Amino acid sequence: MTQYFQSxxxxxxxxxxxxxxxxxxxxxxxSVAGTQLAVRVGTKLVVxxxxxxxxAFYGWVAATTTATxxxxxxxxxxxxxxxxxxxxxxPATESIMGAVSRRQAGVGSAVNDSTRLLGGTLGVAVIGSVxxxxxxxxxxxxxxxxxxxxxxxxxxQSLGAAYAVSGRVPGALGxxxxxxxxxAFIHGLSVGALVAGGVAAADFSGKLRRGDREDVxxxxxxxxxxxxxxxxxxxxxxxxxxxxxxxxxxxxxLVPRDRTASVLRERALGRALGGRx
Numbered sequence: 482m483t484q485y486f487q488s489x490x491x492x493x494x495x496x497x498x499x500x501x502x503x504x505x506x507x508x509x510x511x512s513v514a515g516t517q518l519a520v521r522v523g524t525k526l527v528v529x530x531x532x533x534x535x536x537a538f539y540g541w542v543a544a545t546t547t548a549t550x551x552x553x554x555x556x557x558x559x560x561x562x563x564x565x566x567x568x569x570x571x572p573a574t575e576s577i578m579g580a581v582s583r584r585q586a587g588v589g590s591a592v593n594d595s596t597r598l599l600g601g602t603l604g605v606a607v608i609g610s611v612x613x614x615x616x617x618x619x620x621x622x623x624x625x626x627x628x629x630x631x632x633x634x635x636x637x638q639s640l641g642a643a644y645a646v647s648g649r650v651p652g653a654l655g656x657x658x659x660x661x662x663x664x665a666f667i668h669g670l671s672v673g674a675l676v677a678g679g680v681a682a683a684d685f686s687g688k689l690r691r692g693d694r695e696d697v698x699x700x701x702x703x704x705x706x707x708x709x710x711x712x713x714x715x716x717x718x719x720x721x722x723x724x725x726x727x728x729x730x731x732x733x734x735l736v737p738r739d740r741t742a743s744v745l746r747e748r749a750l751g752r753a754l755g756g757r758x
Contacts, residue, residue, distance in 0.1 A: 482559075485670065488640045489548050489663060500552065503559040511567020519572040527572045532681050534565030539678025543671040548663050570597075604677070611676055612669040616640075619668045623661035625654060632658070640666045 486497040511531070519527045538561045545554065574593050581589040617637055624633060632650060636643035636658060643662030647655045 484640060485546075485666075488644060489666065500556075501559070503556045504563045507560045507563025508567045508570075511564040512571035513567075515568040515571045516575060518568075519575065524572045524576045528569050531565045531568030531570075531572075532684055534561055534568065536678045536681040538562040538565060539674040539681065543674040543678065546667055546671055546674070548667060604680075608673045608676055612673040615672050616665045616669040619665035620661055623664055625657045625661070628654070628658070636662060 482501065483497055486492045486500060487494070492500065515527050515531065538558055541558055541561070577593045578586065578589045620637060620643070624636065628650075632646050635646045640662055644659060647658035647662065649655070650658055
């Protein structure tokens, strides 16, 4: 979006930053709301809603993005994306951190950061490769014939280079280079958004399938732990936390009614809400 705003729309760095604020604000709102909703309805439902919102955003971008699209539409799209990102990332992080003890918090944080960095790196690599390939092929097809080889080579380097070269080509030929580069960029952006939306939709559908199997397993775990009576309290508490953080189910049958269990539940709830007990 930064390159779209600065190159295609011609905004300056400060104007671009201001126009990207809806994403930052909506991510913050979605993160707070997602964490609180996960306590009430379960992590699985909240993360699923976030993935659906992100998939809808990418599909919307792919279907509507043009060089003259109004900023009002773009702002709504960014809000949808930010809410989806917030609803997905915050509960997922809490799910990872809630599955480990306080002594293993460093390990949980490292795993969380590693998965996020790995996913971001792979996403940039894959979608960037798709965009670069489509940009180059579309630009080759749309550039007017008879251009000098240095001009063609420079236009294939990047959108900014193509715009710079078009300014040095006189007359209608330079305008044709500019329009061809814009069309190639929008084409690559649209298909890249479709790829990202497909990944989000696949993750969403996979989470639903995994969730059905996980519900059956956790229900069995719930019954087994509840039927052990005064068995291993540590295992029963771990099963209760897993049940609550994953599917949002009841935990009272798993956790003994003593003061220690009450404190553990209060601390888990405090971590989920961002507090400290």
